[in-house]
Amino acid sequence: MARDAASRPADRKRHWLFDFAPLAACFALLISLGFLPPDTSSAEVDATGRLSVCMPSNYPPLVTGNAEAPGFEVELVNEIADRLGWRLNIVTNAAMGRDFNPRNWRINRAQCQMLAGGIVMSATTQSFLDTTRPHLQTGWALISRSDAALADIDGQIGFYAGLTGLDRIGLGQYLRQSGISPKIVNTANALRSDLERGTIAGGVTEGLLAASMADDNDLNVTLLGEPLEQFSLGLGFWKGDVTLQRKVSSVLDQMWADGTIETIAERYGLDSVFLCSPNGASCG
């Protein structure tokens, strides 16, 4: 009787182990199956050894078209390709820098496996692209010679749409409410030369572009705050290309850890206002 009482806790333990072992085995099986590759996107790039990236033809400071300093995102994807042992093939697409709707860029997975050069993490882009964690942030910005607020600027304001994916409708409403009727220009150069000639007192454009113009011309840049949104930028992948996205994301994590991203950003004058934190928490 005494021996029975002593052996009871051990028996109970054994029973519980017996009860839970099959369940634990089921969970172990499912968790391990969860790590199966869900697609062939990374294997396809590995097989050809070449990563094709669609980018706008010119979007300083992200893509400059200058061989010496090709742009922040060009250097970023170059470094990613290098670390993964892939050759980089940049497919330039002029529509990417011009058109608001990414679905009008007319690019498809036959042309490129990755998209870079100012992929804004908006609902529109994320409706057909998967993205990495953000590495830059931007929004509509005011560029001018004075440090006056947008509503206090005396004179005509210029507007260049620039980076795709930003909310132009929201900006339009904001400008109308502020009583501003901007002069719309078609290129960054037109905005720059209008500012230099003094035909406009200030310009509204995307923040990173404004920063690169300000660097050359001693101008002030102010990101326009509420009610306008700030947007995060990352690298884009076709929906469902999970393995490629995971591989590139892990290299980006390494590049954050060893300071490579900050070094490249510094080279293009991208300070902490634009650069995200390594986990992307400080963006957007």
Place this chain on the structure above:
Amino acid sequence: MGSVLGQLGGVYAIWLREVKRSLRDKGQLIGGVSRPLLWVLILGIGLNPYFRGEVYGEVRFVVPYTYIQFIFPAVVVLNILYTSVQSAVSLIWDREFGFMREVMVAPISRNLVLLGKVLGGATTAVIHGCMVLAVAHFVGIGLTIETILKALALMFTMAFGLTAFGIIIANYVRGFEGFGVFSNAVILPLYFTASSVFPLDPALTRAQTLVTYPEWLVVIVEHNPMTYAVDAMRGILIGFNQFDPTLGFTVVGAMAASLFALAMWEFRKI
């Protein structure tokens, strides 16, 4: 005080018995594993390319998730639906072998016996729902603590109501075979008409929806409470809702409360 503790001890004993028995039931475990494998890994992978944002130049299905992500929350609900309803088979088992008679003479109220059984079934169903969550990495869904806690709360409420529903069925169906056939005849239509494998596009107006789908199907989908359970689960796991996000929790909560009340009424006849 002692009596209350005694009653709660009785609920605990019934709960523990239900959980242990379902964990020892290999058939139920295999079912719990095979559903995420078949639905998520096989069906999801098979159909994923036809629903992703872009297939070699043709835009097919422009929504902020892949098809495999779209059906994933519905498979969580499917696993809960199956396990909850089928856990009520224990009632038939207990009735058949006379165990229920012994329980009924115990100094514990019938409602608490029912509560113990429903809690046991709900616990098992939540464990089976978690089996689907175990393959979240494959689907590309990042689970945070907050997401998991919200999902568990919804899963438990849903499982509680559905186990009560299973008990109502078990009260009318006397044999094991009959229960299996009847529960399948209920589970699969409930699942397929819950917008689980196809969306009623929220961007469409009601008139456009009625042009896209036959009216009878839209009416069934809109009146199926599981539609709102699947929708709430999608809201938690992939941040996508076809209906008002609060509606899902309201419908699931109301469903659980009313089905348990109905099960209490039915349980008096045993």
